[in-house]
Amino acid sequence: MTDKIITAEEMRHYDSYTINTIGIPSLVLMERASLAVRDEILHAFPLNLKKVVIVAGSGNNGGDGLAVARLLHIAGVQVTILNVGNPAHASSEHQTQDKICQYYGIPQTTDLTSLNDATLIVDAIFGIGIDRPIKGTYADAIAKINNTNAIIVAIDMPSGINTDTGEIMGTAVKANTTVTFAYNKIGLTKNEGVDHAGRIVVANDMGTYAVD
Numbered sequence: 001m002t003d004k005i006i007t008a009e010e011m012r013h014y015d016s017y018t019i020n021t022i023g024i025p026s027l028v029l030m031e032r033a034s035l036a037v038r039d040e041i042l043h044a045f046p047l048n049l050k051k052v053v054i055v056a057g058s059g060n061n062g063g064d065g066l067a068v069a070r071l072l073h074i075a076g077v078q079v080t081i082l083n084v085g086n087p088a089h090a091s092s093e094h095q096t097q098d099k100i101c102q103y104y105g106i107p108q109t110t111d112l113t114s115l116n117d118a119t120l121i122v123d124a125i126f127g128i129g130i131d132r133p134i135k136g137t138y139a140d141a142i143a144k145i146n147n148t149n150a151i152i153v154a155i156d157m158p159s160g161i162n163t164d165t166g167e168i169m170g171t172a173v174k175a176n177t178t179v180t181f182a183y184n185k186i187g188l189t190k191n192e193g194v195d196h197a198g199r200i201v202v203a204n205d206m207g208t209y210a211v212d
C-alpha cells in the first residue's frame with residue numbers, strides 16, 4: 001500500500017515501461033484494471049444493477065469500459081454499451097475489446113436516450129488521455145449522465161477532470177465512485193476533482209512498475 005499520488009505523465013511512463021520493457025501485455029493491464037472496476041461495482045452497488053450502461057470513448061479508457069461490460073455480462077448483469085467515441089480513432093486495445101463484446105452479443109448503441117432508465121452508469125469516456133476541453137457529443141453525453149438518478153462509477157478519472165490539476169476541462173462527469181489504477185492521481189485530490197471523483201478506490205495490485 002502506498003500513498004503516492006502521481007501525474008498523467010508519470011502514469012504513462014510507468015505503463016509504457018511495464019508494457020514495453022518488462023513485457024506485461026497492455027491487454028493484461030487492461031484486464032486487471034477492468035476486474036477491479038467490476039469488483040467495486042458488484043460489491044458496492046449490488047442493488048443498482050437492474051440496468052447498467054457503459055459509456056465508452058474510443059481510447060483505452062473506453063477499452064476498459066468494454067472489458068467491464070463483458071465482465072458484468074458474464075456475471076449475469078444486464079449491460080448496454082453506449083459508444084460516444086469516434087470509431088475511426090479507436091485504439092487497438094479498444095478494437096480488440098469491441099470485437100469480444102460483439103461475440104458476446106452485448107447490446108451497443110450510440111443513442112443517448114439509452115441512459116434514461118439506467119440504474120448504474122460506468123463513465124469510460126476519457127481517462128488520463130484527456131488533453132483538451134470537452135465539446136459536442138461528449139459534452140451532451142456528460143450533461144445527460146449528470147442529469148440521471150443513476151449511480152455513476154468513473155473509470156480511472158471522471159471524464160473531463162484534468163489528471164494533473166483537478167480542474168474541469170469544459171465539463172465533467174460527477175461520479176459517486178472513481179476506481180483509479182496503480183496510484184492515486186493528483187487531479188482526484190485537488191480543486192473540482194475532489195467532489196467529481198466521489199469515493200476513490202485505488203486498484204493498487206495492477207502489477208504496474210513504478211520506474212524512475
Ligand SMILES: NC(=O)C1=CN([C@@H]2O[C@H](COP(=O)(O)OP(=O)(O)OC[C@H]3O[C@@H](n4cnc5c(N)ncnc54)[C@H](O)[C@@H]3O)[C@@H](O)[C@H]2O)[C@@H](O)CC1
Pocket residue numbers: 015019026027029030031033057058059060061062064091125126127128129130131132133134135138155156157181
Ligand atoms: N495499457 C495501458 O496503457 C493502460 C491504460 N489504461 C486505461 O487507458 C486510459 C488512457 O487511455 P488513452 O491514452 O487511450 O486515453 P483516453 O482513453 O483517456 O483518451 C482517448 C483519446 O481521446 C482523445 N482526447 C483527449 N481529450 C479529448 C477531448 N476533449 N475531446 C475529444 N477527444 C479527446 C485523445 O487523443 C486521447 O488519446 C487510462 O486512463 C486507463 O483507463 C488501463 O487499461 C490500464 C492499462
Ligand SMILES: [K+]
Pocket residue numbers: 061123124125126127154155156157158159
Ligand atoms: K473515465
